[in-house]
Amino acid sequence: MKKRLLFIMPSLAAGGGEKSLINLLSRMDYEKYEIDLFLFNHDGIFLELLPEKVNILPINDTLEKFSLPLFRSLSTLSINRNYSLLYNRFKYALQNRGFKNTSVKEQMNWRHLSESIPVLDKEYDVAIGFLEKTSTYFCVDKVKAKKKIGWIHIDYDHLGMDPEFDNGYFASLDHIVTVSEECAAILKRRFPTHENKIEVIYNIVSPKLITKMADMEEDVLENGPYKKINILSVGRLHHQKGFDLSIKACRRLVDKGYPICWHIIGEGEERGRLTDLIHENNLENHFKLLGLKSNPYPYMKQADIYVQTSMFEGKSIAIDEAKILNKPIVVTDFSTARDQIENGVTGIIVAKKPEDIASGLEKLLTNEELKSRLQYNLSYENLGTESEINKIYALCD
Structure with a gap:
């Protein structure tokens, strides 16, 4: 029986993490694994390179409404009388203006964005948040899986994030993967209690x-x-x-x-x-x-x-x-x-x-x-x- 894997990514727009995911999915053994992909945004230059056997999950209706431009989102949610989500969308917009650091902004926004996303129905053997921040938070909060993995593609110290916020999520991961020895050393210094979870897997490139x-x-x-x-x-x-x-x-x-x-x-x-x-x-x-x-x-x-x-x-x-x-x-x-x-x-x-x-x-x-x-x-x-x-x-x- 095939193992059920879920990868989570914001989008497949151009970027190193996105290209890394495409390279990885192009090498996977689809005789052994059934692979779903959750994207917050169904666009990006790398979509056309996605292997045919990868199943892209549909965007949840409430997430789609939440992700609309502010006034369209508020109007749509108001018409549907979804007042709890309306409140969260308004708070989300206010918070976006309140943080100059985009990484901290993304962390703080998760508590509002997550209200628009139900837990996925399907259960997985392994769920992988393939990018730091929102993808990992989704993996922990919104997926039922026997094993959960978070991927960090960047030098953590330069993002300016709140490590206390991430520490709680990292505690729920079985593995924390990063892409270089130096990135791993930085994570181990920053999160010593999770040192044994940290692994290095290099980006896959094919000469x-x-x-x-x-x-x-x-x-x-x-x-x-x-x-x-x-x-x-x-x-x-x-x-x-x-x-x-x-x-x-x-x-x-x-x-x-x-x-x-x-x-x-x-x-x-x-x-x-x-x-x-x-x-x-x-x-x-x-x-x-x-x-x-x-x-x-x-x-x-x-x-x-x-x-x-x-x-x-x-x-x-x-x-x-x-x-x-x-x-x-x-x-x-x-x-x-x-x-x-x-x-x-x-x-x-x-x-x-x-x-x-x-x-x-x-x-x-x-x-x-x-x-x-x-x-x-x-x-x-x-x-x-x-x-x-x-x-x-x-x-x-």
């Missing part, structure tokens, strides 16, 4: 698949008649990714006469601010926001250099993918950077300052021997992590 997808398109980074050096970054347009630093570093390099074009694949709430910053620095011909790409690998393959200017990360899937495609890499010194890059051997690690990012890039732009050495070292690394699926099977058995 064979990435290499194949990288060859699906040609000339995606053409930029006019003049040959430019193409730099690429991948990530959500969010403060965490440090793209404001990228723009300022780009300006420094252009001022020195380097013929570069820096491309960003991703979308997010900072698009407007970043567009303004590009304009202020007169970089419209040198810094491009490309939006979302369901297949970023042709862009990555055709780029000359890959750069990650993050403030913090758990374990960046994009860096692993750039390594697989043998790209010279520059990354900022976020806490988990050394889990993925050996400075001067497989990439260059720099401080989170525009001048240092520009300096790191300049080394690659002027030193072909260094660039070739980094690529040579990457070519000998074993970068596939498909075998991590066996750790997931072990947790589910």
Whole structure:
């Protein structure tokens, strides 16, 4: 008899956690597991990549009404005389304005959002909240399962969350999974009473698949008649990714006469601010926001250099993918950077300052021997992590 598994995720919009889930579900053994997926929002660029055998659960009617824009939600709930939920929706809106920290806001909002979600009828062998915060809270509060697992994809200390709030939920989990040794060490320091529950499972990446997808398109980074050096970054347009630093570093390099074009694949709430910053620095011909790409690998393959200017990360899937495609890499010194890059051997690690990012890039732009050495070292690394699926099977058995 197949084991019944439930994965919980906010949506399948572009992001490292979402891509990690798609990679995982693409490797699961559907002869052994019957898999349901609960999404709070049925949209996202990765929906089309979801394996056919994954069953997406319908959104509950009250959750759908609760999730409408404020006035439509209040009106609909009022018409239906659902006054308890109406009160919670109003409190939810007020609380959204009261917290500047989005992570704490999400924690505090759960008590109101959860009122719109009944406990799922179906019972599972294993339920997995595949992203920190709401997905994990749902797993604990709204699912009947013999075993419950929470997944943390980020450096916990940089989220600014209330650990006391999470501590109560972590107590109800059988396992807490994270994506790197450094992330695990941070969680163990922060939650010592749950140390024995914390496990490391790396994001699943497949060199064979990435290499194949990288060859699906040609000339995606053409930029006019003049040959430019193409730099690429991948990530959500969010403060965490440090793209404001990228723009300022780009300006420094252009001022020195380097013929570069820096491309960003991703979308997010900072698009407007970043567009303004590009304009202020007169970089419209040198810094491009490309939006979302369901297949970023042709862009990555055709780029000359890959750069990650993050403030913090758990374990960046994009860096692993750039390594697989043998790209010279520059990354900022976020806490988990050394889990993925050996400075001067497989990439260059720099401080989170525009001048240092520009300096790191300049080394690659002027030193072909260094660039070739980094690529040579990457070519000998074993970068596939498909075998991590066996750790997931072990947790589910």
